[in-house]
Amino acid sequence: MRTLLASSCCALLLSAPPALATSIYRCVDETGHLTFTRQGCPPQQTTERQQAFNPTPGSSKPVPMAKAPKQRPESKKKQEQTLTVVGEPDDGCGNRITGSARRNAMINRQSLPGMTRADIESTFGKPDSITSRNGQTQYRYTASKGRTHSISFDESGCVVGKR
Numbered sequence: 048m049r050t051l052l053a054s055s056c057c058a059l060l061l062s063a064p065p066a067l068a069t070s071i072y073r074c075v076d077e078t079g080h081l082t083f084t085r086q087g088c089p090p091q092q093t094t095e096r097q098q099a100f101n102p103t104p105g106s107s108k109p110v111p112m113a114k115a116p117k118q119r120p121e122s123k124k125k126q127e128q129t130l131t132v133v134g135e136p137d138d139g140c141g142n143r144i145t146g147s148a149r150r151n152a153m154i155n156r157q158s159l160p161g162m163t164r165a166d167i168e169s170t171f172g173k174p175d176s177i178t179s180r181n182g183q184t185q186y187r188y189t190a191s192k193g194r195t196h197s198i199s200f201d202e203s204g205c206v207v208g209k210r
Contacts, residue, residue, distance in 0.1 A: 071097050138163060140205035158198045160208035167198055167206065174198075183207070 073095040074088035075081055088094040136142075143161030144152075152159045153170045167186060168174075174186035184204075188196040199207050 069098075073097055139203060143205075158206050160206050162206045164200060164204045171196075171198075 069085065072084050072086070072088050073081070074084060074092045075095075076092045082088075082092075138161075140161045140163055144159055148159065149162060149166060152162065153166060156170055158167055158170070171186075171188050175189045176187045178185045178187070182202045184200045186198045186200070188198075190196065201207050
């Protein structure tokens, strides 16, 4: 008797069609908050019943994949264009030295023509003395052994070369 009951229960379970669809409730409250549930919506929310169908793989028509974008013919490709620089940063000294040359000079504690006052003060610090004559400014730095290092600037505040 038990085997007959067990086999009949098993047959009933296997013969039942799989549940592929279910009802889902779409609930929206007065603030616009959206909730999906299977239990239903509270009375103060708007309710919309929706059917959700989720077929098992291979049980329905195949869904086509997205189409690949069309390739342009080689002849219609844009030809390489040259880059045109419209503006570049100006250091106030006519960009006489490059950024890497400026950095190397600052690391090696050198003064190059075209460096700005800010570059020199960043490299050597505040000068020991400052003199001005005929629109030119001169910074003097005194070393611990009594040696002096002079750096001259033009009217724009750029280091001038030795004459």
